Amino acid sequence: MIRCNRCGLPETYETIEFDEKGICNICRQQEHKDIKISWSDRKTMLDNLVAEHRGKHDYDCLVPFSGGKDSTFTLYYLVKEYGLKPLVVQFNHGFMRPKLLANNERTFKRLGVDVISFTPNWKVVKRLMLEALIRKGDFCWHCHTGIFAYPMRLAIRYQVPLVFWGEPSSEYTAYYDYRDDAIEEVDETRFNRFVNLGITAEDMQGMIEKDSQLDPRDLIPYTYPPLRDLKQLRYRSVCLGSFIPWDVKRQSKLIMEELGWEGDEVEGMPPGLYPYEKIECAMQGVRDYIKFLKRGYSRVTQMTAIDIRANRMAKEEADRLIAEWEGRKPPSLALFLEYLNMTESDFNEIIRKLVVPPFDPDFEIIKWGPRTADFEHWYRERT
Numbered sequence: 195m196i197r198c199n200r201c202g203l204p205e206t207y208e209t210i211e212f213d214e215k216g217i218c219n220i221c222r223q224q225e226h227k228d229i230k231i232s233w234s235d236r237k238t239m240l241d242n243l244v245a246e247h248r249g250k251h252d253y254d255c256l257v258p259f260s261g262g263k264d265s266t267f268t269l270y271y272l273v274k275e276y277g278l279k280p281l282v283v284q285f286n287h288g289f290m291r292p293k294l295l296a297n298n299e300r301t302f303k304r305l306g307v308d309v310i311s312f313t314p315n316w317k318v319v320k321r322l323m324l325e326a327l328i329r330k331g332d333f334c335w336h337c338h339t340g341i342f343a344y345p346m347r348l349a350i351r352y353q354v355p356l357v358f359w360g361e362p363s364s365e366y367t368a369y370y371d372y373r374d375d376a377i378e379e380v381d382e383t384r385f386n387r388f389v390n391l392g393i394t395a396e397d398m399q400g401m402i403e404k405d406s407q408l409d410p411r412d413l414i415p416y417t418y419p420p421l422r423d424l425k426q427l428r429y430r431s432v433c434l435g436s437f438i439p440w441d442v443k444r445q446s447k448l449i450m451e452e453l454g455w456e457g458d459e460v461e462g463m464p465p466g467l468y469p470y471e472k473i474e475c476a477m478q479g480v481r482d483y484i485k486f487l488k489r490g491y492s493r494v495t496q497m498t499a500i501d502i503r504a505n506r507m508a509k510e511e512a513d514r515l516i517a518e519w520e521g522r523k524p525p526s527l528a529l530f531l532e533y534l535n536m537t538e539s540d541f542n543e544i545i546r547k548l549v550v551p552p553f554d555p556d557f558e559i560i561k562w563g564p565r566t567a568d569f570e571h572w573y574r575e576r577t
């Protein structure tokens with residue numbers, strides 16, 4: 195496969211393009227972020243946005259919250275830097291890990307915030323996971339759509355027009371480019387562009403309507419609210435990272451020190467190297483494994499690419515980590531197959547149809563990765 199001469203991302207990476215020097219567009223927009231964006235102007239824009247909304251409603255803003263490093267930092271920053279009164283909204287995707295739950299409790303209590311947590315029907319979640327896996331090889335449709343749609347529904351219900359997300363997508367893909375100099379609006383266009391995998395809740399309804407177990411209302415939490423309601427609210431839905439330069443390592447350190455936020459091990463990742471990354475979900479290992487089977491790379495490639503770009507890691511070290519850690523079977527796969535009531539060969543057959551050429555995977559992987567310490571506490575269908 196062709197790879198970026200600088201960061202090593204392969205040609206199967208979403209939205210990637212290479213220039214005449216063989217450097218990818220993600221690397222190029224990162225240069226722009228560092229050199230050309232006036233972050234002091236952006237900070238003034240944020241000051242103005244906050245001033246427009248402060249004290250006008252029951253809450254100054256709404257913060258969708260997963261408990262990962264980005265949403266935790268976002269909440270911390272808005273409360274500490276601006277003294278805002280936020281409404282925190284948490285969509286529980288069904289796989290929150292013990293350490294994450296403990297982090298969340300500490301964060302909420304130490305910051306002093308109101309929280310609404312919503313957990314959708316597990317039987318519906320499983321049905322949606324199966325359908326999205328078969329159609330797209332991405333079982334996280336319920337999570338992507340729920341996380342982005344549900345808080346917007348609550349913004350309308352509670353009449354909170356200002357919504358703050360964390361990391362802008364320009365950090366890791368080129369759907370929105372730092373070079374466009376526009377603020378990325380987290381709206382329905384963005385939702386349909388890449389959040390929902392090209393499947394709206396209405397589409398999903400059509401796909402599974404023959405399923406007698408489901409009530410059409412089951413899909414409401416995954417449905418983006420009507421545009422007229424959002425317009426009436428005069429909403430702004432933006433990423434904090436569009437206004438301040440996003441620095442994951444620095445921000446993770448800060449929330450660890452200030453909030454007692456703890457990192458965790460994640461399947462398929464070298465222990466201790468990126469303890470703050472993607473600790474939110476017990477099925478992250480399966481997600482990364484599917485990416486490996488479809489596209490020939492996994493999270494180690496993605497994370498080391500970021501470090502190479504920031505001159506924090508040599509290419510040789512990245513290659514060594516990738517060779518050691520990528521392409522091992524995650525222990526969570528056994529639970530995943532149990533949830534969806536399928537065999538591993540059923541699973542492989544589904545993924546085989548979705549492989550992104552020129553990658554040609556080997557489905558005979560037998561090497562298992564290690565279990566994480568909390569593996570025994572993850573939900574089991576049969577106990």
Ligand SMILES: [Zn+2]
Pocket residue numbers: 198199200201202203217218219220221
């Ligand atoms: Zn690159």
